[in-house]
Amino acid sequence: MNIPAFTGGNAPPRIASPPAIALHQVSHFFGSTPVLNHVNLTVPKGTILALLGPSGCGKSTLLKMLAGLLHPASGQISFDGEIVASGTFSLPPERRNLGMAFQDYALWPHMSVRQNVAFPLQMRGVRGALLQEKVMAALDRVGLADFASRRPSELSGGQQQRVALARAIVAEPRILLFDEPLSNLDRDLRESLCEEMATLLRQLGTTAVYVTHDRHEARALAHKIAHMDQGAIARIDLNDASVVSPFVA
Ligand SMILES: Nc1ncnc2c1ncn2[C@@H]1O[C@H](COP(=O)(O)OP(=O)(O)OP(=O)(O)O)[C@@H](O)[C@H]1O
Ligand SMILES: [Mg+2]
Known part of the structure; x- marks a missing residue:
């Protein structure tokens, strides 16, 4: 069969946009133990x-790799097609444009709520009225606009985690990372904050990786659920329970 040669033309090539996150053959060890x-x-x-x-099983270790707090022993990590960790190269956490929230809130106790939430913006050089506007918008989103002047010690656990959430989203990062952010809260609060987070994350539309060992939380929040076991991704479920390849989330 004769296939005519491609003679060019003005249409630009169609290039699929790279995934927000890609891990390729990422391995890590603590001592000689593979994790x-x-x-x-x-x-x-x-x-x-x-x-x-x-x-x-390695969930937090994987999240720390994405955050840039740990470096893979081998393999490569890219964000939006840009390599952030490979070989000896590692883009530092503050240059990865991430927002993070962890189990222990990690708020600065000597700073007010407003100052805690302002910090990621100040690190990016935002100042003045725009800074205050963005801080109050983030606090408003998590229902804490009236608590801006308080210290973390003057807040409940659920309120402290909302502050951590506001701090994670305030600078509109390209990726959000969560490590069991609700696991320190009692069950009722965990369920209500989980629903609020699900709504907020969907409104934001930001790519997010959410570590949990609670499958109800995973189902309430995620589009897709990666099941980890002994340092590997065993499978990935769509949240409607259909199964897809572990290599394409
Ligand atoms: N700094 C470290 N030094 C040595 N071993 C570690 C270190 N951090 C984690 N590990 C080990 O690596 C393995 C994976 O730990 P990781 O914290 O990633 O698990 P996880 O899935 O987040 O667990 P959990 O649900 O309990 O938080 C565990 O066996 C843990 O003991
Ligand atoms: Mg963990």
Whole structure:
């Protein structure tokens, strides 16, 4: 069969946009113990991915790799097609444009709520009226606009986690990382804050990785659920329970 040669033309080539997050053959060891075992994973832009698995399976280690707090022993991590960790190269956490919230809130006790939430913006050089406007908008989103002058010690656990959430989203990062942010809260509060977070994350549309060992939380929040086991992604479920390849999230 004769296939005519391509003679050019003015149409630009169609290039698919790269995934927000891509891990290629990422491995890690603590001492000689393997903790991550050749993890391959891609997360398309705007996807909320839950990382679900038993204690010790490597969820937090994987999240720390994304955050830039740990460096992979081998393999490569890219954000939007840009390599952030590979070989000896590692883009530092503050240059990865991330927002993070963890189990222990990690608020600065000597700063007010307003100052805690302002910090990521100040790090990016935002000052003055725009700074105050963005801080109050983030506090408003998490229902804490009236608490801006308080110290973290003057807030409940749930309120402190809302502050941590406001601090994570205030600078409109390209990726949000959560490590069991609700696990310190009692059950009723965990359920209500989980629903609020699900609504907020969907409104924001930001790519997010959400570590949990609670499958109800994963189902309430995520578009896709990656099941981790012994340092590997065993499978990825769409939240409607259909199963897709572990290599394409
Ligand atoms: N700094 C460290 N030094 C040595 N071993 C570590 C270190 N951090 C984690 N580990 C080990 O690596 C494995 C994975 O730990 P990781 O914290 O990633 O688990 P996890 O899935 O987040 O568990 P959990 O649900 O309990 O938080 C565990 O066996 C843990 O003991
Ligand atoms: Mg953990």
